[in-house]
Amino acid sequence: xxxxxxxxxxxxxxxxxxxxxxxxxxxxxxxxxxxxxxxxxxxxxxxxxxxxxxxxxxxxxxxxxxxxxxxxxxxxxxxxxxxxxxxxxxxxxxxxxxxxxxxxxxxxxxxxxxxxxxxxxxxxxxxxxxxxxxxxxxxxxxxxxxxxxxxxxxxxxxxxxxxxxxxxxxxxxxxxxxxxxxxxxxxxxxxxxxxxxxxxxxxxxxxxxxxxxxxxxxxxxxxxxxxxxxxxxxxxxxxxxxxxxxxxxxxxxxxxxxxxxxxxxxxxxxxxxxxxxxxxxxxxxxxxxxxxxxxxxxxxxxxxxxxxxxxxxxx
Amino acid sequence: xxxxxxxxxxxxxxxxxxxxxxxxxxxxxxxxxxxxxxxxxxxxxxxxxxxxxxxxxxxxxxxxxxxxxxxxxxxxxxxxxxxxxxxxxxxxxxxxxxxxxxxxxxxxxxxxxxxxxxxxxxxxxxxxxxxxxxxxxxxxxxxxxxxxxxxxxxxxxxxxxxxxxxxxxxxxxxxxxxxxxxxxxxxxxxxxxxxxxxxxxxxxxxxxxxxxxxxxxxxxxxxxxxxxxxxxxxxxxxxxxxxxxxxxxxxxxxxxxxxxxxxxxxxxxxxxxxxxxxxxxxxxxxxxxxxxxxxxxxxxxxxxxxxxxxxxxxx
Numbered sequence: 001x002x003x004x005x006x007x008x009x010x011x012x013x014x015x016x017x018x019x020x021x022x023x024x025x026x027x028x029x030x031x032x033x034x035x036x037x038x039x040x041x042x043x044x045x046x047x048x049x050x051x052x053x054x055x056x057x058x059x060x061x062x063x064x065x066x067x068x069x070x071x072x073x074x075x076x077x078x079x080x081x082x083x084x085x086x087x088x089x090x091x092x093x094x095x096x097x098x099x100x101x102x103x104x105x106x107x108x109x110x111x112x113x114x115x116x117x118x119x120x121x122x123x124x125x126x127x128x129x130x131x132x133x134x135x136x137x138x139x140x141x142x143x144x145x146x147x148x149x150x151x152x153x154x155x156x157x158x159x160x161x162x163x164x165x166x167x168x169x170x171x172x173x174x175x176x177x178x179x180x181x182x183x184x185x186x187x188x189x190x191x192x193x194x195x196x197x198x199x200x201x202x203x204x205x206x207x208x209x210x211x212x213x214x215x216x217x218x219x220x221x222x223x224x225x226x227x228x229x230x231x232x233x234x235x236x237x238x239x240x241x242x243x244x245x246x247x248x249x250x251x252x253x254x255x256x257x258x259x260x261x262x263x264x265x266x267x268x269x270x271x272x273x274x275x276x277x278x279x280x281x282x283x284x285x286x287x288x289x290x291x292x293x294x295x296x297x298x299x300x301x302x303x304x305x306x307x308x309x310x311x312x313x314x315x
Numbered sequence: 316x317x318x319x320x321x322x323x324x325x326x327x328x329x330x331x332x333x334x335x336x337x338x339x340x341x342x343x344x345x346x347x348x349x350x351x352x353x354x355x356x357x358x359x360x361x362x363x364x365x366x367x368x369x370x371x372x373x374x375x376x377x378x379x380x381x382x383x384x385x386x387x388x389x390x391x392x393x394x395x396x397x398x399x400x401x402x403x404x405x406x407x408x409x410x411x412x413x414x415x416x417x418x419x420x421x422x423x424x425x426x427x428x429x430x431x432x433x434x435x436x437x438x439x440x441x442x443x444x445x446x447x448x449x450x451x452x453x454x455x456x457x458x459x460x461x462x463x464x465x466x467x468x469x470x471x472x473x474x475x476x477x478x479x480x481x482x483x484x485x486x487x488x489x490x491x492x493x494x495x496x497x498x499x500x501x502x503x504x505x506x507x508x509x510x511x512x513x514x515x516x517x518x519x520x521x522x523x524x525x526x527x528x529x530x531x532x533x534x535x536x537x538x539x540x541x542x543x544x545x546x547x548x549x550x551x552x553x554x555x556x557x558x559x560x561x562x563x564x565x566x567x568x569x570x571x572x573x574x575x576x577x578x579x580x581x582x583x584x585x586x587x588x589x590x591x592x593x594x595x596x597x598x599x600x601x602x603x604x605x606x607x608x609x610x611x612x613x614x615x616x617x618x619x620x621x622x623x624x625x626x627x628x629x630x
């Protein structure tokens with residue numbers, strides 16, 4: 001059932017014990033939203049438990065109370081008044097929390113793809129981040145937005161709109177951010193914490209930048225990650241593709257990442273061209289300007305197959 | 316004489332012909348502020364001339380009307396009601412415009428170091444960008460903020476506060492940005508335009524990243540630019556030092572740039588340590604977290620002299 005934000009507020013008001021969770025592979029928005037709501041509900045005297053079926057990446061260890069987030073173990077069973085799922089569009093995305101918690105489910109999300117899986121659903125797909133909804137909710141509930149809550153929600157909002165650079169940055173996104181700075185969020189400390197990276201990540205970036213190749217009169221830039229290029233196979237290479245996309249004249253950037261001899265993961269980014277069509281042609285998907293697919297072939301063959309299709313998307 | 320913003324508005328209202336200029340080595344704030352004020356005054360029927368003793372960098376060629384900016388030639392003499400100098404804290408910073416224009420000078424700026432050189436001065440050192448002052452001014456003058464003006468001022472503000480990441484990002488910085496998005500500024504197009512870089516710049520970045528060295532238990536990261544490393548000696552290396560500063564555990568980042576056999580330009584960035592003291596020790600200066608100096612010695616000797624002083628600033 002889809003409910004209004006005042007109804008969400010009522011449900012939270014009447015619950016005494018609450019479990020908060022969010023999607024696996026957590027990001028700034030899911031973690032910031034969870035921790036902000038946690039602190040506000042705690043301050044109201046509620047018994048709140050933070051569960052997440054994943055680890056909190058080191059990048060987010062500056063968020064107040066992140067250590068309060070625990071991972072459910074196999075036999076965990078929580079009985080609670082309400083399970084609140086934040087920033088997740090599908091029940092599968094909360095992993096083992098689903099089986100660990102027996103309670104009515106309230107889902108608060110901003111993804112247009114939301115499957116309406118919950119007992120109670122509040123979706124606002126016009127906002128850039130779930131963090132915007134949480135701020136609106138805290139205001140509605142007359143909860144004080146402390147500096148710590150401000151830090152969590154500024155992180156939530158800023159990370160989901162690329163520090164106010166993506167198309168989802170609306171006037172109200174910026175006004176919410178203003179309120180959070182007023183509450184005590186410090187944009188500089190937050191951005192410095194988020195931008196920290198390991199020396200090994202810089203080394204990897206350097207190696208990947210060396211693989212840039214230009215195609216089709218400079219309209220396509222490719223990058224290639226060979227299996228032995230990464231010191232650590234789990235190395236975070238998110239964002240690397242943006243270097244290729246930022247080159248003058250480039251319309252489509254493609255990152256080929258060879259996982260093994262017969263598996264290549266491919267990411268696409270564009271300025272205007274519809275790369276979701278390219279991804280779709282290889283069984284993948286995504287958005288107009290950001291998409292991905294996996295090709296089961298050698299790196300050489302994958303490049304040879306994908307490039308012509310990408311060229312076909314450039315007018 | 317320091318004047319109020321309403322007085323600035325009156326002066327602009329009563330002028331029929333106006334020359335607008337800003338500092339050499341123009342940036343997003345100076346160009347965006349100039350072009351925004353130009354468009355608003357033009358729409359009011361005033362004869363406005365944009366002069367700048369420098370070229371407009373290609374990065375800013377997306378700004379509406381940038382081509383209207385012209386460089387004064389040696390024998391140019393402009394007679395006008397008012398010369399408005401934007402975002403410049405010192406008369407020397409406007410170059411040849413000083414001798415080319417004979418008119419009372421109105422200076423609008425946000426630099427705390429402003430020398431009060433003008434006939435009429437309006438300074439607000441609390442704002443992140445001169446662009447914030449211009450927006451306040453346009454509102455005061457009841458000038459319509461068009462989408463084009465919005466683009467110019469969003470660029471001005473966003474570039475001077477590092478897209479809302481620097482310490483100068485205040486709640487009102489973000490609220491002004493919100494107003495500009497409402498007026499039609501598109502954060503995505505603006506950020507994409509600003510982030511464009513040449514392939515050769517990426518190649519240079521890659522080379523510079525390879526020079527990163529860690530010192531003092533990983534608390535200092537250095538980068539070195541040898542004279543022959545740059546394909547083009549004017550290559551823009553701004554921002555490169557931030558890669559060194561972003562490495563986990565690094566407190567001070569130092570970029571050594573050898574200009575010739577006996578000249579090394581040195582930039583410092585820190586998280587907390589006072590690097591202005593390090594720069595000062597070598598005849599330079601700057602801010603607590605961003606400073607610079609020039610050492611007249613070989614690269615080797617410069618590094619050997621500067622490192623111990625930098626270490627001394629780490630608690």
